[in-house]
Amino acid sequence: MATFVSTETPVLYGSPPSPVMPTPSSKLSISHQIGIAILVIAFVFGFPGNLFVVWSVLCRVRRRSVTCLLILNLAVADALVLLSAPLFIRFLSQSTWEFGTTLCKTVHYLCCVNMYSSIYLICLMSMDRWLAVTKPFLSQRLRTKKRLLSVMLGIWVMAFLMALPMPFYRSSLMVRPNVYICMPYHWKDSAHEIFQYLWETVLGFLLPFTFILFCYISVICRLRSAMFQRKGRGNFLILLIIAAFTLFWLPYHLINILQVIGLMQNSTSVLKVAKVARPNVTAFAFMSSSVNPVLYVFAGSSHIRQAGLGFMAKLFEGTNSESGSTRTRSSRGSNAESSVFTKLSVKLGRKGDGAGADPHEETMADLNNRDEMKTLTTLH
Structure with missing residues (x-):
């Protein structure tokens, strides 16, 4: 992920570009005000919302389905990444990074881990739906707690490994006396910049999203047959999560592709557009960590009057009966x-x-x- 601060530079690579930063005593720019507003909204609604999801799953759900456990992992990942929001708010309000290079690399690394873990957990959700509908008996044999925990551990390890390029391409650099910016730095080589953005987009969006599309196209085709007319809550929840992830992350990856095109074609105009838009799409992608609890409230609104604070537990428990009913219909x-x-x-x-x-x-x-x-x- 990139910094929230706008940069203006026509060069392809070289010394670190000078960001458009107001002095600490000047009035904040419109882009900084928008960035602060987005981060405040994400933190105020997303952090307690994800903690509520974690509490609901751990304390209120009696029978945890595969979908429920994956939602728990998503909530933990989103809550951890939202802890960095106060640092970015402070950065934008003071127009300087006060926390050193180590924390600069760490918070961006965790944001990148969140991106990879989220999309691959969604892939696992999609594959679980695909197996439950198309191969119910195989799904029943594979759906063991031990296997699920092993696969989720593998996803987390893979996410931490995939995000390793991020700290190498991030540093806290002094752009003016006593003014430091946590910003991308590619060692004066455009090849490193191309590698980073292609790595993020191919592994963090194109490949997993293609797999998700394959799973759900197969599921939709299967659900049209006479024995599978009923769609469950698990499918509805996962489709909401996929739609939200796509909405918030697609602009970021489009800017990645645009910047790679500008670097390869030596086009300063394309590069300028990409670098001007990058802070906005990055802040927009940050919102993806706070939107899932809102989606769960929307999906479980019918349970609020009956279950009160336990409405989310009722929603997640509803995903438990779907796989069983699918297998029952198949074996009938x-x-x-x-x-x-x-x-x-x-x-x-x-x-x-x-x-x-x-x-x-x-x-x-x-x-x-x-x-x-x-x-x-x-x-x-």
Whole structure:
């Protein structure tokens, strides 16, 4: 992720650009005021909202589904990244970074970890829906707590590894006497800049989003069949989360692509547009960490009157019954088929044993057998 501070520079690479920063005694610019307002809203609503989600899952939900546990991980990631909001608010209000290079690298690294962990947790949600609908028996075998915890741990480790380029391309630099800016720095080499932004966009958006689209296109096609007419709350919640992530992160990754195009084509006008827009889209992406609790309130509004503060627990518990009902619908046909075969075996066995039976009873048995065979044919 990039800094919240606007920069104006026509050069492709070289010495650190001089940001457009007001002196500490001057009035804050409009862009700084907007940035502060966005961060305050994100922190005030997002931090307690995500803590409420964590409390609801840990203390109020009795049976935690896969979707519920993934939502818990998302809330923890968002709450941690929102802890950095007061630092950025202070930075924008004072027009200087007062916290040193180490904290500059750390907070941006955690923001980048949040981006990767969020999108890949959403990928896991999508894959879980895809397995539950298209391969219910395999889903039932794979849906164990041990496997789920292992996969989530793997996602967190992968997110921390993928975000490693961020601290290498971030530093607190002095732009004027006693004025420090936490800003991107690529060691006077445009190749490093191209690598960073392509790395973020390809691994943090294009690849996982393509996988999510594949999963949900398959799910939608499957749900159109006669046995899967009912959509569950889990699907609705996950679609809301995907839509929110796309809305807030797509502009950021479009600016990444635009800046890479400007660097590769040596176009100063394209670069200027990208660098002017980057602080705004970065602040907009920051809002993604605070919007999910609002979505849960919207999705669970029908439970508020009945459950009070436990309405979110009711919402998350609703995702637990969906996977079970999907598997039940899938197995209903095979259970009925097994029942028919059992009845046929019993009746045919009785017919073979009753050599001296009454002819009328034997005729009735034949009729029953023909009825059972018709039922079996219908099931197929």
